[in-house]
Amino acid sequence: MSTTLDQRREERARQFRQLTECGKNTGMGRLLRKFWQPIALAESVAVNAAIPLLIMGEELTLYRGESGALHLVGGRCAHRRTLLHTGWVMGEEIRCIYHGWQYNAMGECVSRPAEENTGMPRTKIPGYPVKEYMGLVFAYLGEGQPPEFDLPRKPVLEREGTLIANGRERWDNNWFQQVENSMDAVHVSFVHQALTVGPFGQAVTGAVPELSYQETSAGIRQTARRSSGNVRVSDWTYPNNNHITVPGLTPEDPWIDVFVWMVPNDDLNTTRFMIYGQPPGASEASKMRFKQYFAKYGKYDPAEHHDELFSSRVWHNAEDIFVGLTAAQDYLSIRGQDRITAREDEFLGRSDLGIVTLRKLFWRELGLQEKGEPTKEWRSLDEIVHLPTQPGQTAAA
Ligand code: FES
Numbered sequence: 001m002s003t004t005l006d007q008r009r010e011e012r013a014r015q016f017r018q019l020t021e022c023g024k025n026t027g028m029g030r031l032l033r034k035f036w037q038p039i040a041l042a043e044s045v046a047v048n049a050a051i052p053l054l055i056m057g058e059e060l061t062l063y064r065g066e067s068g069a070l071h072l073v074g075g076r077c078a079h080r081r082t083l084l085h086t087g088w089v090m091g092e093e094i095r096c097i098y099h100g101w102q103y104n105a106m107g108e109c110v111s112r113p114a115e116e117n118t119g120m121p122r123t124k125i126p127g128y129p130v131k132e133y134m135g136l137v138f139a140y141l142g143e144g145q146p147p148e149f150d151l152p153r154k155p156v157l158e159r160e161g162t163l164i165a166n167g168r169e170r171w172d173n174n175w176f177q178q179v180e181n182s183m184d185a186v187h188v189s190f191v192h193q194a195l196t197v198g199p200f201g202q203a204v205t206g207a208v209p210e211l212s213y214q215e216t217s218a219g220i221r222q223t224a225r226r227s228s229g230n231v232r233v234s235d236w237t238y239p240n241n242n243h244i245t246v247p248g249l250t251p252e253d254p255w256i257d258v259f260v261w262m263v264p265n266d267d268l269n270t271t272r273f274m275i276y277g278q279p280p281g282a283s284e285a286s287k288m289r290f291k292q293y294f295a296k297y298g299k300y301d302p303a304e305h306h307d308e309l310f311s312s313r314v315w316h317n318a319e320d321i322f323v324g325l326t327a328a329q330d331y332l333s334i335r336g337q338d339r340i341t342a343r344e345d346e347f348l349g350r351s352d353l354g355i356v357t358l359r360k361l362f363w364r365e366l367g368l369q370e371k372g373e374p375t376k377e378w379r380s381l382d383e384i385v386h387l388p389t390q391p392g393q394t395a396a397a
């Protein structure tokens with residue numbers, strides 16, 4: 001290979017790194033921090049308890065005070081850097097296990113028992129705003145005032161009588177190839193026909209779709225037309241959330257709205273936070289099926305089955321052919337791309353229109369941010385989005 005080809009490949013690799021890196025001092029890290037991001041399942045922190053988190057390369061402590069309110073501060077004590085979640089929650093504050101320094105929800109050190117009257121200057125660790133919504137904990141890790149809590153809200157889930165369930169998966173690869181998969185409707189015709197074909201793969205079928213993409217106020221709307229009676233629409237919200245619909249648990253059950261956020265823990269690990277919503281009006285039997293299914297299978301994480309999936313490619317749980325199977329199929333293909341896929345070596349075709357559209361959109365926004373020019377002011381879609389769920393339907397407000 002000539003030097004020129006090597007140099008071009010290296011330049012492409014550099015451009016792709018702009019899309020995958022999430023650290024605080026990278027362009028994408030700054031971009032992602034301008035948005036509320038889910039960081040934990042609300043149920044994972046009890047009153048008076050604390051858990052450690054790693055989000056976009058940053059260590060954090062999430063704790064729930066005695067009032068029930070959640071607070072988010074830095075992962076380590078300012079004194080000698082031990083992990084704060086191992087200490088004690090005291091009212092709405094947290095106290096370090098090592099020498100008892102105590103911090104409030106803003107991260108301000110309010111007490112240093114062994115330094116009383118020593119004249120030591122006050123200190124602080126990071127403190128961030130948090131918000132609970134639909135079973136998830138969202139945080140704003142950026143600078144200055146947080147934006148309005150608008151993009152994370154999903155009016156279709158806020159309708160009276162909607163049943164909500166949550167999921168969380170921790171995948172050991174980069175967040176951006178997971179986001180790219182949101183924009184790859186063609187994969188459904190192949191990946192979701194692998195292992196075994198569940199209701200999702202059956203409904204979508206193995207036909208290769210015609211694709212179209214439209215930038216919206218909130219992100220990108222993807223339409224995949226397989227026939228006049230098989231049109232699948234999904235709405236992706238900038239920068240890392242996707243909304244799809246999937247068939248219910250039996251043919252009598254309504255289709256389920258699925259929202260998935262792909263949040264980098266660091267450049268090599270990603271947590272996927274899910275909200276599943278069964279629309280209002282379902283029968284009692286259907287509601288019961290939804291609750292029982294998610295209670296039993298909702299916490300399946302394909303990353304915990306990496307070896308068996310990759311070595312045997314067998315789906316072990318015949319009963320769980322809905323969410324678990326779909327997740328395992330996606331994991332096989334997306335984790336199979338490696339931890340950070342070598343985009344500089346890929347060979348894109350016409351059916352990768354969504355991937356190209358997505359990358360261009362991010363490069364456009366990163367470029368504006370880099371130049372200090374105004375980036376797009378994303379806002380949630382005006383309408384309650386009902387994605388088509390049955391053959392023949394089209395996207396409707
Ligand atoms: S390390 Fe936390 S008080 Fe010393």
Ligand SMILES: [Fe+2]
Nearest residue numbers: 187188191330
């Ligand atoms: Fe998929």
